[in-house]
Amino acid sequence: MQQAQNKPKHILIVGGGTAGWMAANLLVTQWPDMAVTLVESKDIGIIGVGEGSTPHLKLFFDAIGVADKDWMTACNATYKNGIWFDNWSQIKGHESYFHPFAAQTDDVFTVPLFFKNIRARMQGLDVNAHPDSYFLETYLSEQVLGPLPAESFPFGIAYGYHFDSGLLGQFLAKHAQQKGVKRIIGNVTDVLLGNSGNISAVKLDDHTQLNADFFIDCSGFNSLLLQQALKVEFSSYKDTLFNDAAVVLPSEITTPTPVATRSTALTNGWAWQIPLRNRFGNGYVYASDYTDASQAETELRQHLDLTESDVEARHLKMKVGRVTKHWQQNCLAVGLSQGFIEPLEATAIALTFNTIAQFIRCFEQGQFTHQYQDAFNQDINKRFDGIRDYVVCHYKANQRRDTNYWRDNANNPHISDKLKHILHLWQHSPDFAGEMHKQQLMGSYQAKSWACMLAGYGIFPAKNPQAQFDKHLYQHELNNVHDFIRRCGLNFTAHQALLQNL
Ligand SMILES: Cc1cc2nc3c(=O)[nH]c(=O)nc-3n(C[C@H](O)[C@H](O)[C@H](O)COP(=O)(O)OP(=O)(O)OC[C@H]3O[C@@H](n4cnc5c(N)ncnc54)[C@H](O)[C@@H]3O)c2cc1C
Structure with missing residues (x-):
């Protein structure tokens, strides 16, 4: 009864980018009796980048009841088994490694040997501790096989997607409107506050006033409601994440369509290559303290072999x-308006989904009051900071020393205490995975993900040629793992065929 009294009757979402339409779809699915309106500006438009996801995008589509075949073709989407990291390390044998998603179950047969060999390698033994030998997803990506196994295969694979962000927005807008969300086109010029400090309405440039009981700020980096009107503070990550700009260019897709993102370290940042059905999306994420837009564009064109091309770049x-609080008064910020971690791990959609899903849970559990507001804000902050640490770890652990940018990242003293501790454990604990579990240090990433990254960059002591050990035993175990992975691979279909069958 009390719940029904408190429940907002009308929610207004400001902003029609991916975040706004994801929020609209989830809210209308969860609370079908509530009126949901979304207002977006045609003049301002959407950011229009963000084409890679984690497995959370699948969770989102499952939550709103949409299958792969219903949206993927419409959004030129492809499957994603993980990310290749190229040239982040100059250590011989570690110039490239593959980073899978870490939720699958098959690797209980392979990861224990990975950890065993990491321990041995830490003691100086000359054994294989490169992550590419231990994950099925790496094999699938090398062979360009999709992540959907035959029905008889007993293990699940966690996978993400690549997609055209403009088309995804259009798809989600249509789907939400079919479910009853009202869409208004207009420019918000004013946010009106009541005596309680709550937002009472927003005003458009044609003087229309839109009232609601609750507001979702999805207005992108502008953060019109939460940061501008409610004055919630923004806490910058600039001291640990130097990159603050990007230049973006499409290029021709190759066949077969790759099933992974490629992240290549360049002079002052890194370049993504994201395979869609009709093109590659490419971008160079760089730090403007170290290079400028024009140099970055030239370097990206050289990297892509597009120096002669007149295709236009976007900056x-x-x-x-x-933000320090994602839910303040009667307003929740979602998407770029709540914050952004540079796109190396493509986590923005995951954070968007987690924010909305967690908000729905907390708001309902608290009978639509502010009971769980503080706990919610702390939880979302922890998720942001946890992902921040993981992304920072890529930079701290990089093994390039060729430019100031890479040297400054490696020497950066501002990393969090938690990350310092994880790096200490990696170097000094004989049971890295066990300690990560015991001390609850993993955050959004499992111990094997941290190990994959650190082993991938080759963070090991020098090999000891005098060390005595049974080389044949190690080789035999490794051969068994390779054989197991290869046989698992027989249950998977070519990525190209999967896309055609959609
Ligand atoms: C370089 C780069 C790469 C990225 N890569 C990835 C990636 O690989 N994976 C990933 O998950 N994410 C990525 N992201 C993040 C991703 O782009 C965003 O999280 C996602 O697009 C959601 O954006 P949004 O909806 O919050 O904001 P936007 O797309 O900016 O939408 C804001 C909306 O608010 C509206 N608006 C603004 N002001 C007003 C106003 N006054 N009145 C009315 N409406 C208004 C706009 O019109 C628009 O509809 C990347 C971001 C960048 C910058």
Whole structure:
């Protein structure tokens, strides 16, 4: 009864980018009796980048009841088994490694040997501790096989997607409107506050006033409601994540369509290559303290072999950090308006989904009051900071020393205490995975993900040629793992065929 009294009757979402339409779809699915309106500006438009996801995008589509075949073709989407990291390390044998998603169950047969060999390698033994030998997803990506196994295969694979962000927005807008969300086109010029400090309405440039009981700020980096009107503070990550700009260019897709993102370290940042059905999306994420837009564009064109091409580049600025409170008064910020971690791990959609899903849970559990507001804000801050630490770890652990940018990242003293501790454990604990579990240090990433990254960059002591050990035993165990992975691979279909069958 009390719940029904408190429940907002009308929610207004400001902003129609991916975040706004994801929020609209989840709210209308969860609370079908509530009126949901979304207002977006045609003049301002959407950011229009963000084409890679984690497995959270699948969770989102499952939550709103949409299958792969219903949206993937419409959004030129492809499957994603993980990310290749190229040239982040200059250590011989570690110039490239593959980073899978870490939720699958098959690797209980392979990861224990990975950890065993990491321990041995830490003691100086000359054994294989490169992550590429231990994950099925790496094999699938090398062979360009998709992540959907035959029905008889007993293990699940966690996978993400690549997609055209403009088309995804259009798909989600249509789906939400079919479910009853009202869409208004207009420019918000004013946010009206009541005596309690709550937002009472927003005003459009044609003087229309839109009232609601609750507001979702999805207005992108502008953060019109939460940061501008409610004055919630922004906490920058600039001291640990130097990149603040990007230049973006499409290029021709190759066949077969790759099933992974490629992240290549360049002079002052890194370049993504994201395979869609009709093109590659490419971008160079860089730090403007170290290079400028024109140099970055030239370097990206050289990297892509597009120096002669007249295809136009887009230049973007990024505000990296998070707000101190994501839910304040009667307003929740979602998407770029709540914060952004640079796109190395493509986590923005995951954070968007987690924010909305967690908000729905907390608001309902608290009978639509503010009972769990503080706990919610702390939880989302922890998720942001946890992902921040993981992304920072890539930079701290990089093994390039060729430019000031890479040297400054490696020497950066501002990393969090938690990250310092994880790096200490990696170097000094004989049971890295066990300690990560015991001390609850993993955050959004499992111990095997941290190990994959650190082993991938080759963070090991020098090999000891005098060390005595049974080389044949190690080789035999490794051969068994390779054989197991290869046989698992027989249950998977070519990525190209999967896409065609959609
Ligand atoms: C370089 C780069 C790469 C990225 N890569 C990835 C990636 O690989 N994976 C990933 O998950 N994410 C990525 N992201 C993040 C991703 O782009 C965003 O999280 C996602 O697009 C959601 O954006 P948004 O909806 O919050 O904001 P936007 O797309 O900016 O939408 C804001 C909306 O608010 C509206 N608006 C603004 N002001 C007003 C106003 N006054 N009145 C009315 N409406 C208004 C706009 O019209 C628009 O509809 C990347 C971001 C950048 C910058």
